[in-house]
Amino acid sequence: MRLVELFPAERATFFVHLFRSLPLRNDCLEPENGHDKNNEQECNRKNCNDQTDFLAKWERTGAGLVLKRYTHYLYNVNKVVSGTAMIMRQGSLDLLFEYTKTDSLRKHALAVEAAMRAYARKFGEDEEKWGTVGLLHDFDYEMYPQFPEHPMKGTDILKQHNYPEDVRRAILGHVPPMNVPRDTLMAKILFACDELCGFIVACAMVRPNKLADLEASSVKKKLKDKAFARGVNRDDIHKGIAELGVPLDEHITILISALRAVSHDLGL
Ligand SMILES: [Fe+2]
Ligand SMILES: [Fe+2]
Numbered sequence: 001m002r003l004v005e006l007f008p009a010e011r012a013t014f015f016v017h018l019f020r021s022l023p024l025r026n027d028c029l030e031p032e033n034g035h036d037k038n039n040e041q042e043c044n045r046k047n048c049n050d051q052t053d054f055l056a057k058w059e060r061t062g063a064g065l066v067l068k069r070y071t072h073y074l075y076n077v078n079k080v081v082s083g084t085a086m087i088m089r090q091g092s093l094d095l096l097f098e099y100t101k102t103d104s105l106r107k108h109a110l111a112v113e114a115a116m117r118a119y120a121r122k123f124g125e126d127e128e129k130w131g132t133v134g135l136l137h138d139f140d141y142e143m144y145p146q147f148p149e150h151p152m153k154g155t156d157i158l159k160q161h162n163y164p165e166d167v168r169r170a171i172l173g174h175v176p177p178m179n180v181p182r183d184t185l186m187a188k189i190l191f192a193c194d195e196l197c198g199f200i201v202a203c204a205m206v207r208p209n210k211l212a213d214l215e216a217s218s219v220k221k222k223l224k225d226k227a228f229a230r231g232v233n234r235d236d237i238h239k240g241i242a243e244l245g246v247p248l249d250e251h252i253t254i255l256i257s258a259l260r261a262v263s264h265d266l267g268l
Helices: 011-020 022-028 037-047 054-059 062-099 103-123 127-136 149-160 165-173 185-205 216-224 234-244 248-261
Strands: none
Touching: 062 103, 062 127, 062 149, 103 127, 103 185, 103 248, 127 165, 127 185, 149 165, 165 185, 185 216, 185 234, 185 248, 216 248, 234 248
8 A cells, every 4th residue: 555545534533543552552552461572573563463464554555664763762752751741740739738637638639630720621731730730739728827937938849849849839928918920821821710610619518419511600600609619719719710811611612621531530
């Protein structure tokens, strides 16, 4: 088959197979799974025989050989990057769980992490870093609920653990009396997500289907009801949205879908 015959109809299919095969290839590349570095082609056929013959077609073309090498490179990069990210997140989770024993506060951390990750993806920013800011923004609160211990104690601990300055500064900025300017997009979004995540969770908890059918319009309606979730600071919510410059509806919709993605972890 000539290369031109594979384009464009099968191009999309190729990439679907390529990415679907990532874990397979990672497994295959493990020596304990019989990976033979000296005979990779044979090894791949032997261990990955449930892949379609699509890659095999490509292997018979010059471009296929190049792509095959590139995919091996991709598999390894994917493994290293995702492995590092997992280790980093686990370290932050350990820190959160060490200082925070309350289930609701742990869930709040996971909710704000999900919101930060959603915004990081939306703006093409560093998802791991933004997620960390969400996960750890209140990790000291249970132990040090008074201002300025929260957030000062927490950020001191984060400094001892070598968390970057912009992460600590964003966390300081989510507590208005600190008067630390929210001068990064990450800091602005943390402030805009924090109280609203709590509010959306409160809205979901009183609904039979929880987050599943919650819409921005219901959240907006509840925001006007001063008696509902009165602990949530409406002024901070509106201030955060104004600083961010995203329409309220859009912001709420982004957060609802971010929280839905982790609804199992949130018990919603
Ligand atoms: Fe806080
Ligand atoms: Fe918070």
